[in-house]
């Protein structure tokens with residue numbers, strides 16, 4: 001039933017979207033050993049710290065604009081086949097730099113993949129440039145300064161990913177001020193590995209339009225009301241949360257409770273092959289767990305499109321595709 005529903009995802013890390021098969025192809029191309037983080041056709045990790053090692057290991061195998069064009073195109077064509085009409089990908093110039101790629105070459109390669117997927121499927125995509133929290137405030141500020149120069153027309157937002165337990169949100173406030181002043185959409189990972197207080201800190205210091213995950217806010221009723229009142233959108237990734245063992249099973253996940261409390265919740269896949277997920281899988285899981293019908297799932301897509309960091313003419317066209 002959910003298969004035919006038009007979908008959108010606001011929260012997917014492009015390096016985390018590399019399938020094991022593609023990573024093996026890249027490893028052959030560069031003569032690299034991937035046995036530390038791939039076994040057969042699956043990523044291998046057992047907690048968030050190990051997950052980051054696998055993530056970085058895969059990212060290190062994308063070294064040219066062509067590599068990134070292939071990655072973006074294959075990811076987007078895959079989700080277009082699940083009826084996704086829109087996606088935002090987190091892009092990390094720090095990961096590109098670690099692989100020897102300049103920001104310009106990185107964005108150009110990604111944009112080429114995005115254009116190719118749009119040509120073959122019609123899917124729209126925008127990029128959110130992220131700083132990596134555990135690299136420290138200076139690096140995140142440098143990423144924000146880069147984003148503020150508007151280095152590519154498809155970069156419409158700024159965010160922060162990485163180890164949420166590193167530093168305090170306040171340390172990163174200046175980076176977000178730089179990005180906000182440049183007119184970029186603002187999102188920040190919070191309330192995933194750290195608790196409700198991390199979401200409150202994000203609201204106080206960063207004033208984001210959206211929060212990546214944010215699900216741990218559900219542990220504080222007052223905070224849930226605040227998020228609902230302020231209209232802050234949560235980019236919720238249930239499959240990721242289950243894989244990282246935030247919740248024991250889907251029925252324990254707070255997505256539906258947050259939704260009933262008036263919070264604007266959306267569905268995304270985060271790092272799909274790491275979590276045996278995809279945007280189609282997330283919608284299917286939500287339909288099965290909480291009994292959402294096609295109309296309700298389409299309302300979730302509508303919330304995503306309404307919260308997308310996209311120009312108004314494109315938003316109108318995307319919303320028109322939901323009627």
Ligand code: ADE
Pocket residue numbers: 013016055161162163164189192240270271
């Ligand atoms: N980078 C890639 N996936 C992430 C996640 N789930 N949380 C924080 N940083 C990430």
Ligand code: ZN
Pocket residue numbers: 011013161189212270
């Ligand atoms: Zn994420």
